Amino acid sequence: METVKKTKTEQDKKDECFQRKVAKRMGKAISDFELIEDGDRIMVGVSGGKDSLALLELLALRRKFNKQNFEVVAVHINVLELPYEVDREFLKGFCEKLDVPLIYRDINVDFDRPSKKPACFRCSWHRRTTLFKMTDEFKCNKLALGHHMDDAIETLLMNMMYQGAVCSMPAKLSMFQGNIILIRPLILLKDAEMREYSRIRKFVLEKELCPHEDVTKRKETTKMIERIAGDDSRIRTNMFRSMSNVQSEYLPIIPEKKLN
Template sequence: MPELPRKEKVEFNKLQKRLRRNVGNAIADYNMIEEGDRIMVCVSGGKDSYGMLDILLNLRQSAPVNFELVAVNLDQKQPGFPEEVLPNYLSQLDIPYYILEKDTYSIVRELIPEGKTTCGLCSRLRRGSLYGFAQDIGATKIALGHHRDDIVETLFLNMFFQGSLKAMPPKLLSDDGRNVVIRPMAYCKEQDLADFAAYKGYPIIPCNLCGTQENLQRVQVKKMLAEWEKSYPGRSESIFRSIKNISPSQLADTELFNFTDLRAEVDRDLHLPGINVVNL
């Protein structure tokens, strides 16, 4: 990281403290990291995963529990992917790292028609490979770089296109029960992470598979939220707080709340008044 002018250094220190505080609070609120954990940190080469790894490395120095960090990148064999960037970066850190190679790119291109959204299949294939490798190295947790804005966007994606009220939980047990996924940056704003990455000068690797698909549903939702935030600053934060403040009795899911047996307490021994007009 280059030397900053005094004013910029003050701003950077504030930003860094805010991100570390947000990550620390998320870890504490959801008991994400425990004594003896071996955490597989998934590093894609994007700003979010770089920032997550950086912050976790820093927090490890002062954390009240001992835990290991292992960085893992999945090289999906996208054309033009700069294979040397991540090994060069990770080799400078005091951390073991692995580069997994699996040609999921060809599978996605073969199965998804031109012009259609690739992210769904791509993420499933990537997740399967990473989950399996976590078992191979004895990882007790898998850390993903999703932030607050990712979580809010996913909430609206599921409402608008899936008809379900769900998002990305900060901590998740995989369907097969073999992996615990954590999102340490669940409380962090995307803009803070973008600013942090700019200060740190991370060697960002863009996603050439789906990064230019302007018709992505997520892109449209992101634009909508950005417009809301511009007109009503703080709206995204309010939406995120709502995910943590759920009242099942005020929704309509019969699996979450027993509407069927709702009964009012009424004294049936009372008799109707003998007149038609009652003064209250």
């Protein structure tokens, strides 16, 4: 039978080159922060959003083509009280193509219970706690989340502005006496790069907005960074890099006993 060979357009070549760049950047994070070792069994939290889909795909491809020997398991937590669901058919097909097992878990979040914490915070806490518990159940030693560089910068500014603390999201965090290691392999990638990756890969994304979404502080912070950074691509990178360049002798550090 005659096979029809599709010729690559200039755009196709550019897109492939961009995908390789993103994979390399994640590889750099994995190597710089020593995120993955041979024999790891990594649980990937997949929300159905662009970042965690990209993370899952990039890790699965790395496992296939690189020399590192590790396993990947995808988990989606479904909050029963939320009025929408992830596109299950898409996610199923996506994981099958990558040869990654997919686990669904339904959970309840009592949004009506009075609490000082915002609904978004509580929902995220429940999802995260469920993921941690599931690592044990499915014998995974690492949990990978899809946070990227802009998430880290936003968190840094939010903690400075609302908590009076300089802290953000580490690329690697040992938790529960070292029983589980949280990793963030996309930490060297920007949101704009993840959006481009998602466009190229034609990810099917949830369009429905969560009714509880924290529309205030994080969104305001995102806009604030947009205003500060403008078109200068160095600014986001420098804000991120500043977290690895803390010159404490040049900070007005108040002695602990005088803090209150």
